[in-house]
Amino acid sequence: MLSDLLAGSLEDAAARQSLRPLAEVEVEALARTPALDALAALAPTDRVKIIAEVKRASPSRGPLAEIADPAALATQYELGGASAISVLTEQRRFGGSLADLEAVRASVSIPVLRKDFIGEPYQVFEARAAGADLVLLIVAALDQPRLASLHELIRELGMTALVETHSADELARAIDIDARLVGVNARNLSTFELDPDLFGALADHIPAGVIRVAESAVKNADDVAHYRAAGADVVLVGEALVTGGDPRRTLADFLAV
Numbered sequence: 633m634l635s636d637l638l639a640g641s642l643e644d645a646a647a648r649q650s651l652r653p654l655a656e657v658e659v660e661a662l663a664r665t666p667a668l669d670a671l672a673a674l675a676p677t678d679r680v681k682i683i684a685e686v687k688r689a690s691p692s693r694g695p696l697a698e699i700a701d702p703a704a705l706a707t708q709y710e711l712g713g714a715s716a717i718s719v720l721t722e723q724r725r726f727g728g729s730l731a732d733l734e735a736v737r738a739s740v741s742i743p744v745l746r747k748d749f750i751g752e753p754y755q756v757f758e759a760r761a762a763g764a765d766l767v768l769l770i771v772a773a774l775d776q777p778r779l780a781s782l783h784e785l786i787r788e789l790g791m792t793a794l795v796e797t798h799s800a801d802e803l804a805r806a807i808d809i810d811a812r813l814v815g816v817n818a819r820n821l822s823t824f825e826l827d828p829d830l831f832g833a834l835a836d837h838i839p840a841g842v843i844r845v846a847e848s849a850v851k852n853a854d855d856v857a858h859y860r861a862a863g864a865d866v867v868l869v870g871e872a873l874v875t876g877g878d879p880r881r882t883l884a885d886f887l888a889v
């Protein structure tokens with residue numbers, strides 16, 4: 633399943649690249665105002681921080697929400713106290729786009745994450761050209777040399793990688809490339825099963841100085857408290873925010889734990 637998702641994103645990126653060659657996107661990426669400092673925005677404090685996700689659909693859950701105006705939703709997230717915004721840009725299964733990311737970038741002043749299946753430098757340049765400050769790298773989808781080179785490219789462009797893991801082995805690979813922002817995704821991207829205790833099982837293996845992000849499986853404030861108690865600095869929430877009525881209220885509730 634993960635390889636299908638990666639293959640789809642790469643195919644779509646290749647199609648875009650045939651319309652807009654790498655050199656053009658590179659120039660645009662470099663001409664962008666510098667990326668925001670996501671490591672500073674997500675640095676640990678005595679309160680949990682939240683990355684709030686703009687998510688229309690998912691392969692496991694199908695359509696989640698009609699999001700007519702992603703910029704307006706992101707503004708609600710920012711006003712509600714989110715520390716960063718995640719925007720799904722994968723088109724086929726998640727219904728996202730780079731246009732969503734650009735719209736969000738134009739409407740908020742906190743860091744914005746490109747959430748997609750990244751396997752090629754072209755996608756990283758595209759992310760920067762669209763205004764992303766953060767780019768997701770899924771360890772399970774990349775061999776180590778590619779993980780290392782994409783991580784380095786993200787850094788060279790002034791952005792921050794959120795390096796996503798699902799196991800102790802993947803965590804070791806993230807640490808090996810000196811990732812500063814590491815996520816543990818409760819959702820297994822091959823089976824789509826959720827394990828809300830995976831973060832707690834792996835958190836102790838994340839070295840001091842690395843920002844710890846718990847991803848997925850938050851339905852309510854208790855789930856945020858569960859991740860916080862297990863050592864999460866940051867929690868990434870999608871579904872509960874797009875399906876839960878007033879996102880500002882939901883965020884206030886989650887940030888109060």
Ligand SMILES: O=P(O)(O)OC[C@@H](O)[C@@H](O)c1c[nH]c2ccccc12
Nearest residue numbers: 817847848849850868869870871872
């Ligand atoms: O909707 P949830 O369960 O709150 O999950 C959000 C986020 O963690 C999830 O969208 C996600 C985490 N890693 C990913 C990788 C690709 C696509 C999606 C994801």
